[in-house]
Amino acid sequence: MKKPVYILADSIVTPLGNTTEENMEKLYNLECSIKSETHPQMGTVFASTFNPDKHFSIENPSETFTKIERLFIYSIEQAIDSLNVPLEQSKVLFVFASTKGNIEFLSDPTFDSNRLRIGIMAKYIAAYFGNKNNSVVVSNACISGLQAIQYGCHALQSEKYSHVIVTGADCVSEFVLSGFHSFHALSSFPSTPFDKNRAGVSLGEGCGTLILSCTPTTENNIEIRSVVSSNDANHLSGPSRTGEGLASAIQGAMNDAQVDYKEIDVISAHGTATIYNDEMESLAFKTTGVSNAPVYSIKGNLGHCLGASGIIETIVLANSMLADTLVPSIGFKETGTSVTLNVVTKSMHKHMRVGLKTASGFGGGNTALILKKQK
Amino acid sequence: MTYIISRFCRIAAHETQTETLRITTNSETFILKNEFSDLYRSASMEYPKFFKMDSISKCGILASEYLLKGIDIKGKYSDTEIGIVLSNATGSLDTDLEFQKTINNKTSFFPSPAIFVYTLSNIVMGEICIKHKIKGENMFFLSETFPSDLLQEYVADLFQTNKVQSAIVGWVEYSTGKPDVLLLFVEKTETLTTELEFTSSQIASLYAL
Incomplete structure (x- = not known):
């Protein structure tokens, strides 16, 4: 175990x-x-x-x-x-x-x-x-x-x-x-x-x-339940059109974490704001059943910090879960993906137990990570 | 459960004959001129995209061809059951220098998107994934020396946690015009017979070839 x-x-x-x-x-x-x-x-x-x-x-x-x-x-x-x-x-x-x-x-x-x-x-x-x-x-x-x-x-x-x-x-x-x-x-x-x-x-x-x-210091420490990666094997500089690779990582992470898609309380997306990335993510969220969960990206605030972004975004997700406060997605006005997502537009209280963080990159890689509160 | 190296391919500069490379696989050893066109012919593949790639991706694709030649990995494993874990020392530095040349001169500032896409360490891994439709776990480490322990431990864990059923594992380095590659195809078996066991010392000894 x-x-x-x-x-x-x-x-x-x-x-x-x-x-x-x-x-x-x-x-x-x-x-x-x-x-x-x-x-x-x-x-x-x-x-x-x-x-x-x-x-x-x-x-x-x-x-x-x-x-x-x-x-x-x-x-x-x-x-x-x-x-x-x-x-x-x-x-x-x-x-x-x-x-x-x-x-x-x-x-x-x-x-x-x-x-x-x-x-x-x-x-x-x-x-x-x-x-x-x-x-x-x-x-x-x-x-x-x-x-x-x-x-x-x-x-x-x-x-x-x-x-x-x-x-x-x-x-x-x-x-x-x-x-x-x-x-x-x-x-x-x-x-x-x-x-x-x-x-x-x-x-x-x-x-x-x-x-x-592996040794928590308080019962407030957030647990990293699972991290799973995949590759699109499709294109070096563009995401897959179907979101299949990201969906496979998300599904793998949910299985590994023994978490059902209905339990995902919030998604911190990769959300680079390119036409293709955000569209691909919306498809992957639909495929895995999580597209109704509140979703946001902080790349409109901080820009894309490349190798740092996954860590910064995981920290933001963990802290927002501890505070039970959703992080808003800046600059979002109107749905621009073929799957309608529940994009957070202003910070608000929400009880959160399980959070999903995703990332995709050049070279076709995708990773999904699941965080969970201890209590 | 035991993990085995069912195939391997080593490409390294020849010790005495400069300008040539020694290529060793589980079935043969041969010496070729250090020219990508010669290597491409010897791998007998038809893959026009090869000629658009940067040097390190060419090295990785060639080694993956030698590695998987004549075996049907897709008959045994689904796309997502095959993982890939690669490493090297200099990342994409060789190609970074090429890209830098396109932006150095401010009066002829033409950054090349065709080169830029190769200025990431992991792109060689992406090329191998595309060529062989590998969609499972993927990881790229940077290490100053050949990291046999790191590769062995991480990949064994991917097997033990059922994240992969097989994996391409290795080192793809290219600097100062010289390829330095070791790729392994790792699978699991119930009982070890004549195969090479996937241990840190075994990996290190294949790298020493």
Whole structure:
């Protein structure tokens, strides 16, 4: 029998807010950190980015860390500080998620090119915390964050570690912006998931960190019941037209969690606000019987934080379940998917026991994760 | 229940003959020029999309062809029963550098969508999934060295928790013009006979070929 895995502590650091609490409050209030920027070649682009002078003040800034490395450390320190039990680093595993790491330095000849490898970047960060275990790095496009949690649960169940720190970050760079721009995938206004007039994705940056353990510290710790992945085997850069792959992951996660579709109280969708992604998700929700559940996406507030998004969104889902308060989906006015979804338009009280989080990404990957309250 | 490596394919630079690669499968070993056109011919596949792929995806697709040549995995397993767990050290860095060239020059700024799609570590896995219609669990790890323990433990757990009935497992690395690939096809069996057992040391010794 698998041992249950609980969320003991978390941290979200985004341009919207410096802590989980600050992000939650602003999400409930429909605030958005996506702004327009002017790029000399691409023109006006919308993205959620930290102020250039934003300083992530870390406890021991003796080494020279890059922006994303400081962001990781800042968020991990925050999560550890909020944990009410001491960590013994020899019993702690770090699991990292990132799609592009230090990519902004790719054309900088003065930059230590080893650090362009996300595995090496991860080693520096784990070493900062005095952790000597072999960190695990997951890089599977936009499902990286949920898959890092999937790996974290596996590692805890192997009973080699007392705690797993799952952390994911990505930063907005010219590299990624220009790539999405070349795909004509960027929205010309802050993205509006599931809305009829949605016109593409907005990119974002940020970090989310979870501290997981099989030993709960309070009866309020949310349980990660299951995480299941699948592949569309259909197209590299576009989602399947049928939602079959995502549906298979959702069904697998419900089976694994021993949860019936009627028990799903809320869905935190991938909701990138591209025409095809949101449509595909609506089909998958219908196939699996969950399309009546309240659903939202926070990518209209924070942008798409790529490898970090699954972790940030899982933290938001867990906290909203604890507060029994639904998170609204910003920018949604009118149904824009062939399956009508129950999109949340304003924050409201709802008793929630079971939550579903989904993600899909380039390369055809899909992941579904189910959270459950203990009581 | 025991897990076995029913097939494998290793592609690595030849130790003494530079410009050539040694390809080892469970049934044969051969040496080829380090040219994708030569490798493509030797795999005797017809897959025009191959020529649009980046180098690392070409490596992965070729190895998957050698790996699964002549066996009917679909006769034994449904699409979602087959998983895939891959890893490498440099992610998509080789292709990242190619894409960067299209945005470096500000007077001729033409980011290429055809290259950009390959600037993610896991795209080689996506290509293998498309080619062989693999729809089960998928995972991509980045590791500085060949992670035999990580692969073995994670994949064995996928089997034990019934998430997969078979899996393609391995390492697909491409940097400085050299492929470095090991793919395994892992299945389960009631009793071990002559097969290679799916253990960390066995995986490591196949990587050492």
